[in-house]
Amino acid sequence: MTEEKDKDIKNSGEKVLKLGDVSDFTVGEIVKKAQRVDKENSESESVLDKYIRQHRGEIEAVKNQALEKYIQTERKKMDQEETVDPNEEVIVAKEEAEEKLAEASETQDSETGTQEAETVTLSKEPNFKEKISQSLMKWKLLMMYLLLFLHR
Secondary structure, three states: OHHHHHHHHHHHOOOOOOHHHHOOOOHHHHHHHHHHHHHHHHHHOOHHHHHHHHOHHHHHHHHHHHHHHHHHHHHHHHHHHHHHHHHHHHHHHHHHHHHHHHHHHHHOOOHHHHHHHHHHHHHHHHHHHHHHHHHHHHHHHHHHHHHHHHHO
């Protein structure tokens, strides 16, 4: 990575202070040398270089704008999926609970046995579905961050 930066600097013609060159200098000498190098760089800069240096934030914002839009649309999709999924999960959980309740009532005649089966079924199923949806959401976020990292 540093070799690429060194090549970019050599290609741009910009002078820099290297650590090996200034290791024997005092702080005051380093400051003076840095000011001199900055002055030489600003004198030899083209108009484009000056513009880029002054507006670097705006340039990077334009570059990353498409990626930010993509991330926002994916977040909206995830939010929409979240609002739809809990309703479906509740319906599925109720159906499963009713099936298990029916099975439990067939096998057990006492009311206490069916009530215990109902509370166990209802308490376990939604947590399981919730954990799965949270894991899915984390996976999607991880993939978006990976895309963002690879894009840069």
